[in-house]
Amino acid sequence: MGTTTVEPGSATPGPKTNRIGLTVIDYKGGKTTLCAGCGHNAISERIIEAMFEMGVEPEFVIKPSGIGCSSKTPAYFLTRSHSFNAVHGRMPSVATGALLANRKLICIGVSGDGDTASIGIGQFVHLMRRNLPIIYLIEDHGVYGLTKGQFSATADLGSKLKTGVVNDLPPIDTCALAIQLGATLVGRSFSGDKRQLSAMLKAAIAHKGTVMLDVVSPCVTFNDHEGSTKSYKYVKEHEETLQDVSFVPHFEDINVEYDPGSTIQVTMHDGSRLHLRKLEEDYDPTNKVRALTRLTEAHEKGEVLTGLFYVNPEAPNFIDMLNVVDQPLATLPDSMTRPPKEVLEACMEELR
Amino acid sequence: MATSDVVPRESAGGMSKQRIVNDMSIQVATVNGSGSQSSNTVLLRSIFQMGVPVSGKNMFPSNIAGLPTWYTIRANKNGYIGRKKEIDFLVAMNPETATEDTMSLAPGASVLYDEPLALHKLRNDLIFYSVPYDKIVAQVCPEAKLRKLVKNMVYVGVVASLLTIDMGEVEKAIRKQFAKKVKAANLNLAAAQAGFEYAKANLEKRGVFYIERMDKTAGKIIIDGNSAAALGCMFAGCTVVTWYPITPSSSLGRNTASGPTGKRRSRSFKPKTNWPQSAW
Amino acid sequence: MVIGAGWAGARSMTATAGPGISLMAEFAGLAYYVEVPGVIWDIQRVGPSTGLPTRTSQGDIVSTAFLSHGDTKNIMLIPCSVEECFTMATEAFNLAEQFQTLVFVMSDLDLGMNNWMSDPFPYPTTPIKRGKVLSKEDLDRLGGFARYKDVDGDGIGYRTLPGTEHPAAAYFARGSGHNEKAQYSERADDFENNMERLNRKFETARSFVPRPEITKGNNAKIGIIGYGTSHWGITESRDQLRAEYAIETDYLRLRAYPFTREVHDFVEQHEHVYVVEQNRDAQMLSLLKLDVKPELTPRLRSIAHITGLPLDARSITDELTSMEGK
Numbered sequence: 008m009g010t011t012t013v014e015p016g017s018a019t020p021g022p023k024t025n026r027i028g029l030t031v032i033d034y035k036g037g038k039t040t041l042c043a044g045c046g047h048n049a050i051s052e053r054i055i056e057a058m059f060e061m062g063v064e065p066e067f068v069i070k071p072s073g074i075g076c077s078s079k080t081p082a083y084f085l086t087r088s089h090s091f092n093a094v095h096g097r098m099p100s101v102a103t104g105a106l107l108a109n110r111k112l113i114c115i116g117v118s119g120d121g122d123t124a125s126i127g128i129g130q131f132v133h134l135m136r137r138n139l140p141i142i143y144l145i146e147d148h149g150v151y152g153l154t155k156g157q158f159s160a161t162a163d164l165g166s167k168l169k170t171g172v173v174n175d176l177p178p179i180d181t182c183a184l185a186i187q188l189g190a191t192l193v194g195r196s197f198s199g200d201k202r203q204l205s206a207m208l209k210a211a212i213a214h215k216g217t218v219m220l221d222v223v224s225p226c227v228t229f230n231d232h233e234g235s236t237k238s239y240k241y242v243k244e245h246e247e248t249l250q251d252v253s254f255v256p257h258f259e260d261i262n263v264e265y266d267p268g269s270t271i272q273v274t275m276h277d278g279s280r281l282h283l284r285k286l287e288e289d290y291d292p293t294n295k296v297r298a299l300t301r302l303t304e305a306h307e308k309g310e311v312l313t314g315l316f317y318v319n320p321e322a323p324n325f326i327d328m329l330n331v332v333d334q335p336l337a338t339l340p341d342s343m344t345r346p347p348k349e350v351l352e353a354c355m356e357e358l359r
Numbered sequence: 360m361a362t363s364d365v366v367p368r369e370s371a372g373g374m375s376k377q378r379i380v381n382d383m384s385i386q387v388a389t390v391n392g393s394g395s396q397s398s399n400t401v402l403l404r405s406i407f408q409m410g411v412p413v414s415g416k417n418m419f420p421s422n423i424a425g426l427p428t429w430y431t432i433r434a435n436k437n438g439y440i441g442r443k444k445e446i447d448f449l450v451a452m453n454p455e456t457a458t459e460d461t462m463s464l465a466p467g468a469s470v471l472y473d474e475p476l477a478l479h480k481l482r483n484d485l486i487f488y489s490v491p492y493d494k495i496v497a498q499v500c501p502e503a504k505l506r507k508l509v510k511n512m513v514y515v516g517v518v519a520s521l522l523t524i525d526m527g528e529v530e531k532a533i534r535k536q537f538a539k540k541v542k543a544a545n546l547n548l549a550a551a552q553a554g555f556e557y558a559k560a561n562l563e564k565r566g567v568f569y570i571e572r573m574d575k576t577a578g579k580i581i582i583d584g585n586s587a588a589a590l591g592c593m594f595a596g597c598t599v600v601t602w603y604p605i606t607p608s609s610s611l612g613r614n615t616a617s618g619p620t621g622k623r624r625s626r627s628f629k630p631k632t633n634w635p636q637s638a639w
Numbered sequence: 640m641v642i643g644a645g646w647a648g649a650r651s652m653t654a655t656a657g658p659g660i661s662l663m664a665e666f667a668g669l670a671y672y673v674e675v676p677g678v679i680w681d682i683q684r685v686g687p688s689t690g691l692p693t694r695t696s697q698g699d700i701v702s703t704a705f706l707s708h709g710d711t712k713n714i715m716l717i718p719c720s721v722e723e724c725f726t727m728a729t730e731a732f733n734l735a736e737q738f739q740t741l742v743f744v745m746s747d748l749d750l751g752m753n754n755w756m757s758d759p760f761p762y763p764t765t766p767i768k769r770g771k772v773l774s775k776e777d778l779d780r781l782g783g784f785a786r787y788k789d790v791d792g793d794g795i796g797y798r799t800l801p802g803t804e805h806p807a808a809a810y811f812a813r814g815s816g817h818n819e820k821a822q823y824s825e826r827a828d829d830f831e832n833n834m835e836r837l838n839r840k841f842e843t844a845r846s847f848v849p850r851p852e853i854t855k856g857n858n859a860k861i862g863i864i865g866y867g868t869s870h871w872g873i874t875e876s877r878d879q880l881r882a883e884y885a886i887e888t889d890y891l892r893l894r895a896y897p898f899t900r901e902v903h904d905f906v907e908q909h910e911h912v913y914v915v916e917q918n919r920d921a922q923m924l925s926l927l928k929l930d931v932k933p934e935l936t937p938r939l940r941s942i943a944h945i946t947g948l949p950l951d952a953r954s955i956t957d958e959l960t961s962m963e964g965k
Binding site: 579581596598 | 640644649650653654655658659680682684691692694721724725726728729731732733748749750753754755758759760763767871872874875878948949950951952
Binding site for chain 3: 081082091100102103104341
């Protein structure tokens, strides 16, 4: 059974349903209060579509977020999923606790460059190295938006604010950091690139480890001007895309023809397939060393490199490593969570 | 007679006819990391096993090894197990603090010291007992490397002799302490017995404190608060424990995984999950 | 992590000491305001800052009672013995889930790391109570719910857990202003109502937290209030006071915060009330001052001990007799 997206304004009678019988409406959220033209709004739309197309049950999705414009967005998609706006930079710990308590949940953790790259960098490091099954999204525009446009730690050296202030500190590359630390699906996209972002989000949903997606998402109010390196204009002019990314979910019974000379196929844990058709260069996304080198080169060349940088579909994830039980912990009966009297008596005997 | 911690004492040197039974504090001054924890626990348990209410309090430095540490046992027939200001019996095993420890005692207290320290020169209003630990340890422990760890157990035997603590209980406590290591148990027992024999043959009891069997600890357990808390959480149906090591709470988190006795309980109870160290 | 797990329905806990409590402050406020259960053990040591990591104290009382910025109040349970460390664990989790908030169990180094004698622990017979959680069936019946609505008048709303298979189950847990339906709100009345409800919830806790233990002397005019491991020094001191000075005392051992009815009555019934504690700034006395009727506060007198060594009976006896002019 296939999936189809709903074309806005189409004349098709009755909305299309996905493999669990829901329409795209079932995945929508509230009305956005972000600035008109904000990149984050496009990301929210892509999330809605991806979840719909992948046939995810909204009640099993959780949307923890940090603090910032990025972190307000969970209100604008998947109303039928629980959200948790945590504290600045420390959403990873909340997400980790929630997944320990219920490993059936699909977690999309929404953060921003301000939220992650300064106060959040400590928790980010450990989240990446644990390979927790989470989609960690950084909606990245090089400034703290909600507090009115200060440089964040992902701002490029030499970039300029509207006020003329120049950033004199080098940026943190969250993708390179994620790869180095142990995340198992890492990529960068652009809020304006519908096709690439959709494919990456769907692969993210299928992946069983930590996904780190840095999505350049211009801040139209504070960082979309001449002098910015995260503006719509700058990204369009400097973007280097590694591959053309497409994704075939496991439940789609289609055998996609591809040319192994120009396309790499990565099979995900659940049988879904990522197709990466090379554009300018041979790039093997399963090679960690190559990924880190390529990202460093991109910095030196001033490229905004996008695409799928690294993937390891089979790495053990944190929940598996801890051997967490399948049932949500809240549903375990007392007989499983409270040892019987004999156990206490045996302990007492040992302590006499 | 109401229990008072201000005790009329015989002057040092005189024969003591007074007996103060099951009402005293013992302080052991050692170096941390020297195996003193085992001997302290054995002494505590021996008194406990004789039915006398006890408490044991550690005063340890923020360090791993080499700094002074004190362990204070209070035995009290009425069940007063809070800290007592005065120390009645000092076991001075740490040369570094021995002088200061001795000088801080009230008149009439007893001091058991390692012979080379010559503490008896410091005051004439205390009762001094001198023991050549190194000589005694060398006799029972041929392996030089192990002597340091076993030396402290010698004091247990000496104290048992001086305070009339039952050596049968000392043996029982040693066997419990080293339950999984029979060789170590035997070695430690030999050390305690050697200390006891030495004291019997060479030390004349001059103090007033005695430990005698009573019946106030029947059925009771000994446990630290963190282990009790860990147990409590397990029996409260806790299913997620996250923790970061910090003194003095680290053992609480750790014990939820393995229990206070160090064993993971299995039986028909499905093993719990989730003990990740929290990354703040 | 404790908060994430508690939000998702697990009984979760962590253990720490003073510096860790300070680090948790922002999250404590989040848990208070979003109303998520969790149990935090504070094994108190001498602070502030790194302080004396290997010495005991009861120095986190005020900071934990109000942990976080803004108007925050937290439930504290205070064990005095290893047995209470065991039994209060069950009480802590039950209260945390009943009140959908963090419960802090205030132990200390003396209790936590030293060996204590005890009767064997009793197997908990109190059932594991999960609090007001709506299931799929509940939602089918109700049609929907408002997360922060005071349906029962006790200040406690109903929550759902992530993963509940009903389209109306989800809500947005947020530390920012919200209305009864958990929707974002900056309205003055929404904020005020919510904060008043949180206060009501805390007042309800007065009836459910562990009651104090009161031991009466013979026609005593003087009262002693203590908590935690001070108990052991206090009980011996009371006997010294009786035997050596013919002073009778009544003794109330606090086992929780907020203070129950009995605590107020006790202060009212005694001319002088000595609050015995192991910190410099008379922290529990300060909490009592904030809580009891203003005209009663002059009766409260402090016996505070801050050496890092466990409190001994003689120090209490000496100070109390001195303050009584004996």
